Amino acid sequence: MQITGDLKMVDVVQHDIQLLAVIQRLNIPLGFRERTVKEVCNINNVDLDFFLHIANSFHDKEFLDFKKFRNFPVDWIIQYLMNAHRCYVDYRIPEIERQIKNFEKQVDINEKNIALLLDFFRKYIREFNSHIEQEEKSVFPYILELSDILKSDNFDSPRRDKLPSISEFHDEHSSIEETLFDLKSILLKYLPPPVTNCLYNNLIFDIFRLERDLLDHAELEENVLYPLVKEMENELHSKQNLR
Ligand SMILES: [Fe+2]
Ligand SMILES: [Fe+2]
Incomplete structure (x- = not known):
């Protein structure tokens, strides 16, 4: 449809x-x-x-084709991505962490397993937060500056650092996705079935939903935002060469 x-x-x-x-x-x-x-x-x-x-x-x-997004200000895409970041950082990820912590109260679950699971997930949170921080403190400001320069008639290069390469960016996304996949696998394969199966299932569903959502998010960044920025950089270089 x-x-x-x-x-x-x-x-x-x-x-x-x-x-x-x-x-x-x-x-x-x-x-x-x-x-x-x-x-x-x-x-x-x-x-x-x-x-x-x-x-x-x-x-x-x-x-999903970046050419269809050419007519929109790049700021709109960035605002959309930042709103998604807030949702992950302030709600979705803490909610998964809370559910894992909640298992500690269940008598039929081995405490050591829960500690390992929490440790694994907290490492994931650190990796995730540092990726988001890099986007918000360096990648997005660079793109916004590039867009402002193109709107003005002074064609200086952006003062901020260049973007990480698309392959670096892609690798970070893949690593974040793999960690969530591993977490789901650990739960499915190795944790003994507790009596309160419903809590486990709920957690696995939430991880699955986050995984799917992050995949869409990464696709928007890699397949729309990045190609648009490459076009903007090319436009700036050709304008600078004409000066
Ligand atoms: Fe992002
Ligand atoms: Fe990202």
Whole structure:
């Protein structure tokens, strides 16, 4: 299904519940009533085309093509990515950590196993936070500066450091994804089944959802943001050469 402005927002979300994350990251509140996607975007000052591009890209990977994002200010993509970061750091990851810690209270689970699991997950949090910090303190400011320079008529190079190479960036994303995959495997393969199976299942579902969400996030960074920045860098170089 392709999402269009004339569909009712509630039907779109009922059809693909994962889109709730997109809606939240564009700061659109729930309570859609019978409104169409176009009406909901208008009321919340969200550009309809931008919404449709992001929502369709998440709904159907075939749609994810950086060329389709050329017409939007790069700041919008960055704001979207930063909103997603807040959701991971402030809510999703602490929630998984809380669930693991909660196992300590369960009498039928070996304390040593829980300590190992917590240790493993906390290492993951450190790796994840340092990746987010690098994006927010160095990668995104570099891109925003590049975009400002291109909008002005002075074509100086950005003062900030260049981007890490796309392969470095890709490696970091892969490592973060692998760690979550490993955590899920440890839970599935090695932890003895507790009586309160429901708690375990819930944790595994949450890790799975985070894993899927982070994969979409990394794809937006690698397959949309990065190619756009490469185009912007090329544009700046050709303007500098013409001076
Ligand atoms: Fe990110
Ligand atoms: Fe990233």
